[in-house]
Amino acid sequence: MEKLFHSVSEIALGEDGWKIKVRVLRLWEVPSFLKPDQTNSLEMVLIDEMGTKIHASVRKQLFYVFQSKLSEGKVYEMSCFSVAPSVGSYRTTLHPYKIVFQMTTKVQACEGASIPSLGISLCKIADVCQHTSDHDYLVDVLGFMTGISVEREYVRDGKVTKMVIFEITDASGKCECALFGQYVDTLNKLMGKSGGGMPIILVQFAKVKIFRDKASLQNVMNTTRILINPPIEQADQIRKSVTFGSMDVSSVPRIGARSKVSLEEDFLRTFPKKTLEQLHSTFEDGVFVVYATIGGLVDHEDWWYPACKCHRSVSADSGAFYCKGCAKHVFQMVPRFRVKVNVSDATNVGVFVVFDGDMQNLLNTPCSSLVSVAKAENAGHYPPEFEKLKGKKMLFKVEKCTSSSIFFDGSFRVKRVCDDPAIIQSFHFVGGQCTPSKEFTADLPKDVYHLDDEDVVVRSFVHAAFGEGCSRAVASAGESDMRSTSVGVKRKLEGTFVEIDSDDEPLSLRYGKLKQG
Template sequence: MSKVCKKFDVVAEIMPNKGSVRIKVRVLRLWKVPAFLNPSEISSIEMILIDEKGAKIHASIRKQLLYMFESKIQEGEVYQMSCFAVIPQVGYYRATLHPYKLLFQIKTQVQPFKGSDICKYGLSLTSLADVCSHNHDYKFLVGDGKLTKMVVVELTDASGKCECALFGDYVEELNKKMGKADEGLPVVVIKFAKIKIFRDQASIQNVINTTRIFINPDIPEAVEFKNRAKPAMDEEFLRMHPKKKVSELTDLEEDGIFAIYGVLSGIVQGEDWWYPACKCHRAVIPDSGAYYCNGCSKHVFQIVPRFKVKVEISDGGSTCVFVIFDSDMSYIMEKSCAHFVGKSKVSNGGSCPAEFDAQVGSKMLFIVDNGPRQSKIVDGTFRVKRVCMDSQIIQKFIADGPFVTPVKAMSQAIEVESDNDIDDVDVVADYQPLSFMKDVIVTPPVVAKTPYKEDVVVTAVKRNLSEVFDGATKVQGKKSMRRVKIEKE
C-alpha cells in the first residue's frame, strides 16, 4: 500500500515556524538578476509562485545553487516543491504582499506536476484610482550612469488616469506588441510594476527583468474591460442614440443621450475657453500660492490646462450653445490646450485663439447628454459628450433621415476622457498669470493603429527619476497633438 502524501501547505499560511514547507504552485514569473559588477553573470533567479487559492509568494535561488535548479524550473509550469528556508521579506525589492519569502536550499525538492487548475495569469487587478492614492515613494533599482531608452504612456480605466514609465528593453517590447495590436485603443495589462511618486502624483514604473506587459490578452478580465470601453465612432453616432434636431433641444423634456447634427456657426467670445485642472481632470482653484483640487481633496502644485469652449451650433433654423471639453476640442483643433495657452500668454479668459475661427462653418455630429445632471448647464448651454467630424459618418447620418431607433442598448462605458465628470468651478477674477506654463504637463495624444516609430527619450537613468521625467516632459511638450481618429475600438 502506497504512502499517503502529506497535504500541500497553503501559501498564504507559510511562516518560519511551521516546519517543512510542501507546496503545489505555478511559476507565475521567473527572472534572472545579473550581478551588479558583472552584468554578464547571473547573481540569482527570482520567482513569483502562486497556489490554487491565488496566494503568491516570492522565491529565490542564490548563485551557489543555480547549477542545481536553473534547468529544472520554467516559467508558467506547475511544480510541487518542498524543503525551503522561510525568511522575512524586507527592503524595497518586494514583489508580493506576503510577509515572507522562500529561499532554495541544497535539500529543496522540485517535481513537475501535471493536470493542475492553478490560475495561469494570477491577476489581482488594481484600479488606477488605488494606484494614484499612494503618497509615499519607492526606490527604483537601476544602475547610475547607464544609458537607457525611456517612454511615458498614459493608462486609463473607469476610475481615472495614471502615467506609466517604461525603461530599457520594455520600450522595444511595447513598440512590437503595439504594432501587432488590433485597431483601436489597446487593453494593457501590467504585472509586477512599481509605484513611483512624481510631482505629488503616483505613477507606475517597470522593474528591470521583472515586469510583464500584455497587450489585448485573451483573458476574461481584459475581454470584459474591452467590451465596456468607449464604442466605435460610427456605432455610437449611427446606431446607439436617438436623433434630435437643434431646435428640439431647448424645450426637450425627455431625459437621455441624443445624436445631433449641426454646423459650428460661431465661437462664444468673452468667455473662459480653458480652465486649470488637476491631473484627475477636475478644475482647481488658486489657494495659498498653490491650487486646490476638490476631487483629490488636496493642494497641487502642477496643473494641466484643459479646454472648455462654448460654441454656437446651428441646423439652419435654430441655434444652441454647446460646451466642448478637452478631448473633443483637441480632436477638432488637432492640438492640445497647452499649445494654445502657451502660445497666447494670457490669463484664463478673454478672446479665444484666432485658430478657433477657422472651424466656423464646419459640419459636425454631437452626442449630447440630456440627463438630470448632464443636460442644460445653469447658463442654458448643453454639455457635449463626443464629437464626430468624419465626413462619411456625417453623410450616412443625414442620409438615414431625422429619426432612428437605437439597435444596441448602451451599457456603462469606460470613458477614455472624463471631461463630463468634471465639477464646474468658478475661477476667481484675480487669477494668477501663466508663470506655471513652463512646467505644465502635456498629455500625449492617443493615436489609432499606426506603424510605431522610435519616439523615445535616451537619457541617463538615476535613482532619483525626477530629472528624467522632467526631460521627457519638456520633449513631449514641444510636440503638437495629432488628430485622434478612431474608426473602430
C-alpha cells in the same frame, strides 16, 4: 578549505546539509482558498551574492514559527531545509527546485551588502510578445509607460475589484499590462509622486497571459512589484535607447482608442437624431446627435482650464494647484480646452461645450500653444484661431443630463464632433430617429453603470485573468454614454486616472511616431 556557504545554483535533490546566505527579495502570504482570512503559506524569493534566485515556501503549520523571523529586504543565513521540484504555472524563478522550510530550519539574520537588493532579471518586451501560450515563469520588464486606460471596476463573486491597463515600451517593442485590485492604488500613488511626463516603470514578477491571441502582462496578487523611475542603470539605458519623435511626452496618453467606434457608427446608427428644439424640449436624458452651425463663442466665458497630469481640473491654492482627484497639491498644470459655443439650426439656438480632444482636431493646434500666445489670458480673450469655427456646420454628439445635477445651466456637453461631408450627407438621408434598440435593467441603484459592448479590450483582460464566470468590466466614470447593456457595475467616484468632474472630458489620443533603437 570548506566554504562557508553554498551557492543557490548548487541546490539540488538528493543532498542534505545545504547552508546559504541570501536576501529575501520578495515576501508574501498566500490566503486559504476556502478561508481567505486565514494564511495558507508564506512564500518568498531568495537571492544570493551571485544573483541566483530560488523560491522558498513555509507551509501554514509552520507559519507561526517563521513569520516573525523573516522580513523582506533583509539578509539571512539559512540551513537545515528541504528541497523539492519547482512546479506550477506561476514560478517566480528559473531555478528547477525550491526550498521548503521545516521545523528544524535555521534562520539567522546577518549582514550582506554585496547581495543584490532588487535582483531584477529583465526580459525584453519583444520576447514577451513572442509567447503564444501562457508562460509558466514570471518575468521582469522595464520600459516607458506610453499609455494608460481609465480606471475601471468589475464584479466577480459579488466583489468589486479595480482594474487599469497600461502600455509599456522598451527598445524592442511594446505590450499591455493589466493591474488589478490593490495594485491600481499602488500605481496611482507612485504616479502621484513621479515628476511628470512619461515615467519609466519596472514590473517585477509579472505573469505573461494570452488574450485575443496576443501576449500581455498582468500582476500576480501579492507577488508582483511595481516601481516608477527606479534609480538603476538599466533605466538610464532605456532613456537612451527609446526616442519618441513627434509624440507628446509631457503626460501619459490614454489608451483604448482601438475600441472607439467609427464615425459612421457613432453619428448614423447608434444615437437618436434631434433638432435643437427637440433637444431642449425632450424630458429624456441621454446622448443625441444634432446637426447645427456654430455661430460664435459665448461672451466672457473661459476657453481653457488648468488640469493636473491625471487630466482633472485643478484650482489655485496656497501658491500651488490643488487636484481633487489626486487629493494633493501639485506644482505643474497642463492647459486643456473647454469652449462654450453658440449653435443654431432651423428650429432653435443653444450652447454646446466642446472639450480638448475635439477642439484640437478642429483647430489643429494644442491648447498649450494658444494659451502661451495669449499669455494665459482666459475669459473673453479668445485667440484669433477661433474665428475659423464661426459658420462651421457639423454633427455634434451631445449629452443631456439634467436629472443628475442641480447645476444644469442649459448648455450641453459635446462628446464628439464630425465635420465629414459624406457622413453629414448620410445623416440627412437617414430617417428621423436613428435610435438603436436599448436594454433596460429594472430597479438598478443610482450608482450602477454598464459596460459598452465595444469595450472588448478590458473584457478580454478580465476573462483571460479570471475566466468567463466574471462579470464584465465597468465603464469608467468619465464615459457616461456606456449605459445600454445589461451588466451592472459600480461607478468609480475618485482616483488618479478617472475623470468625473463635469468639466473634465475623455482624452483624445494623438499618437506620434515612436522611434525605437
